[in-house]
Amino acid sequence: MSKNSLPFENVSRRDLLKFGIGAGVVGPLALSSTSAQAINTNAHFVIVGAGAGGTSMASRLSRALNGARVTIIDARERHHYQPGWTLVASGVWNKNKTLSNTQDWLPNSVEWIRGRVAEYDPDNNRVLLETGEAVPYDYLIVACGLQLRYERIEGMDVDLIGQGKGVGSVYASIEHAEKTNNEINQWVASGGGTGLFNLPPTALKCAGAPLKMTFTTLSKLEGSGRRDNFNVEFMTPSGGLFGVPFYNDFVKQRFEDQGVKRNDFWTLKGIDADTKKATYLVKGERTGEASSGHYTTGGGNQQQEWEETKDFDFIHVVPPMTAPDSILNSPLVFADDEAFPTWMKVDRETLQNPDYPNVWGIGDVMGMPSNKTAASVKMQASVLEQNILAYLQDRPLPARHNGYTSCPLITGIGKAMLVEFGWGGELLPSFSFIDPKQESWTVWVMKERMLRPAYYAMLEGRV
């Protein structure tokens, strides 16, 4: 807001409605209200991607900067609330609950280029679109998300999802999430058979989603009254189920209690949807038949590698994931000998690219342990805004990302645990009254009812 403007000059009708509805409920919180002083600049900011991170930063920058030009590049007309996809794939939500228009979230002052970036040219401060058009920038924020690599699984095609062949994947798109629910329901209605649930050999977004899909499917199987007729198996390429030891142990125990057979060091290599067979690359010490599960996993040099084939009636495919090709082919990617070679290079605390200081990252595209969730973006957006504003003013970067991420871990349809942690798996609970180690109806209600409003507030750059 400029110095001469009146207090409510820039407040929209929607903001006033929010104020009216919320004032009675949370009036006392007004005491904690803060407002930042806008910074004058004529810099051109280009944001690649209008997902959670890009939109949030567009909202924040357009409010925090006076005279700046903000351009956002994305071809998608629809904005997807991706944290809701597991609820759609579990039959809890209708898919329309996750859809909105990209335009509705972008501030009027932001220029939206409907296109895709084909090439990053940070040496010349520009990006090139697929159309060949060059878009120059003073500052670049990369928020383009990640690339799903289904093609790395032989025989896998997202078009197989929803064909009645027992292939599902919550990640492919909202339409495929809905079709995954249909495939699961069809399998449950069939009265028996084997379901294979997988983790990928790479970092993945919403790392809890494969577990959530397993737990919600177990709810359906148990609800059918014929649980004993179904064989459920979970494959882990790394031997781990969750990055935080407590939750890893919790899920392991829960799988045991609910009769889920775990196959550690199994990586999905290919599927044949017509014959309903999945091929796995297995690591370990081979001491028995796959069907009996008699494998002991070895370590170091003792490990052997071989292939196994499993029949399935339903398979939940989770693809390997990397940064998009445009990032992989650019100077912005981590080098092969660095920590995250298929992801964008940033300082994990400042979110700044160390080689090109006018380039910043946010969201799934960045190379860092975990942190590919909307909850991470919420924390990153605040850090990024503070650091970019400081950088503009030649001040030291003041904010540090602590690795915060959150996963309301659905452990069945109707209950969940509020998992929040930072670097090194340190628990970072937001609410002192919610036990992060207990399954809870309240957390389920938060996931089902409250997180989408909080996400929308994040898109508006308000939280």
Place this chain on the structure above:
Amino acid sequence: MTFMGTMTVVWYSALPWLWLLALMLVLFLVPQVIARMKGYAFTQKGGVGSKYLPPLVFVLALFLLPLHTQSSIAYVNTWVDWLNLIGASVGLGIYAWLVFHPVCYLRNRKA
């Protein structure tokens, strides 16, 4: 979280339920206004409806609220869960009393 941030979350939370909030407001206000025009006050004698229906609403809410969220009372587990469930059910019970009490008063008056 800033004030406007909190407002924004509250706004988007209430948005899908504005129709219900408006309906509940009308159901609350219409009997209250009509009854008060005819001498009603909270201290007036109610009737069987205002005596038994609010507790019934409370008890039903204990079971129906979890179902409404596609969950079940079996998953109400922690003290926060119970506090939320009982608090919401008590709220609905009080709301039911606020609606039924003036209605009963009007019925008594007619009789």
